[in-house]
Amino acid sequence: xxxxxxxxxxxxxxxxxxxxxxxxxxxxxxxxxxxxxxxxxxxxxxxxxxxxxxxxxxxxxxxxxxxxxxxxxxxxxxxxxxxxxxxxxxxxxxxxxxxxxxxxxxxxxxxxxxxxxxxxxxxxxxxxxxxxxxxxxxxxxxxxxxxxxxxxxxxxxxxxxxxxxxxxxxxxxxxxxxxxxxxxxxxxxxxxxxxxxxxxxxxxxxxxxxxxxxxxxxxxxxxxxxxxxxxxxxxxxxxxxxxxxxxxxxxxxxxxxxxxxxxxxxxxxxxxxxxxxxxxxxxxxxxxxxxxxxxxxxxxxxxxxxxxxxxxxxxxxxxxxxxxxxxxxxxxxxxxxxxx
Ligand code: KG4
Ligand code: ZN
Numbered sequence: 001x002x003x004x005x006x007x008x009x010x011x012x013x014x015x016x017x018x019x020x021x022x023x024x025x026x027x028x029x030x031x032x033x034x035x036x037x038x039x040x041x042x043x044x045x046x047x048x049x050x051x052x053x054x055x056x057x058x059x060x061x062x063x064x065x066x067x068x069x070x071x072x073x074x075x076x077x078x079x080x081x082x083x084x085x086x087x088x089x090x091x092x093x094x095x096x097x098x099x100x101x102x103x104x105x106x107x108x109x110x111x112x113x114x115x116x117x118x119x120x121x122x123x124x125x126x127x128x129x130x131x132x133x134x135x136x137x138x139x140x141x142x143x144x145x146x147x148x149x150x151x152x153x154x155x156x157x158x159x160x161x162x163x164x165x166x167x168x169x170x171x172x173x174x175x176x177x178x179x180x181x182x183x184x185x186x187x188x189x190x191x192x193x194x195x196x197x198x199x200x201x202x203x204x205x206x207x208x209x210x211x212x213x214x215x216x217x218x219x220x221x222x223x224x225x226x227x228x229x230x231x232x233x234x235x236x237x238x239x240x241x242x243x244x245x246x247x248x249x250x251x252x253x254x255x256x257x258x259x260x261x262x263x264x265x266x267x268x269x270x271x272x273x274x275x276x277x278x279x280x281x282x283x284x285x286x287x288x289x290x291x292x293x294x295x296x297x298x299x300x301x302x303x304x305x306x307x308x309x310x311x312x313x314x315x316x317x318x319x320x321x322x323x324x325x326x327x328x329x330x331x332x333x334x335x336x337x338x339x340x
Pocket of ligand 1: 013138139140141142165166167169170181182183184187270271272273274275276301302303
């Protein structure tokens with residue numbers, strides 16, 4: 001196995017992530033800057049502001065990661081960066097930074113698929129799953145079940161027909177007046193609430209396939225939210241029921257996917273993977289069929305450079321070369337199934 005240190009650059013949305021991964025020693029250092037405070041005033045991500053902020057953050061983050069890793073720039077053997085999917089301007093910042101640094105250092109630059117990064121992130125943990133496994137990818141933009149045979153071999157088993165799970169958390173949080181980013185705030189509020197007092201549907205739980213649909217859930221929350229002035233405990237109960245509904249559907253479909261494919265390892269990745277209640281539910285559901293759930297470390301659930309560095313390293317170790325020497329392109333829309 002070739003020994004190398006791969007720098008990872010993530011800038012697809014509202015987090016700037018930089019990390020250094022060593023194929024022998026593992027993760028040497030990683031640092032993330034989140035733009036949440038900057039976008040908060042606007043109630044969502046402003047793409048132009050995101051791009052400008054990535055530019056400001058990349059070099060300081062790189063210096064921090066190198067210091068933490070006790071490495072110098074010349075120790076970098078390759079650079080992996082998120083080339084898509086994501087915001088075009090934000091992706092271009094990371095891509096041009098990575099490609100220029102690679103050119104200056106005379107090392108290869110490798111474009112990486114953001115979702116592949118999420119998908120492989122549980123492999124960074126000490127107790128990593130073995131191939132093949134089923135992966136549940138739950139982020140702000142995607143809800144997908146995939147069969148992962150090995151690095152680069154991904155079969156889409158089912159996905160959301162409308163809103164992603166994270167999007168549903170964010171939109172429902174907005175309805176309850178929780179601001180941006182809503183997912184973590186809603187999850188926190190749900191901790192003090194009681195599910196079952198308000199009744200929400202479990203969309204497509206009995207559809208017999210592995211598709212999801214979450215847009216109806218926020219519509220179902222709407223009448224309850226508008227019927228009267230909600231007290232703090234009403235809001236907590238609604239949040240708890242909402243979280244329960246999403247969690248139940250995700251657990252049921254994940255178990256169905258594992259059964260269907262006769263696999264006992266389930267990997268969960270993406271921002272919504274940070275949800276505690278969901279972890280508990282999934283663990284219970286998988287234990288019932290004699291299976292197990294693997295998660296990335298909590299700080300690697302949301303966007304970060306470590307998963308990009310790791311993904312790039314895996315691909316380089318498989319003998320994959322850099323893209324088109326010097327020229328680069330980003331892909332704001334890029335289906336994971338197109339990877340090989
Ligand atoms: O993977 P990620 O950081 O970005 C994308 O690639 O989309 O995921 C962000 C999403 C957001 O929708 C956020 O609200 C949601 O993950 N999220 C959560 C939690 N933490 C983040 N949703 C539910 N519970 C959480 N604890
Ligand atoms: Zn992400």
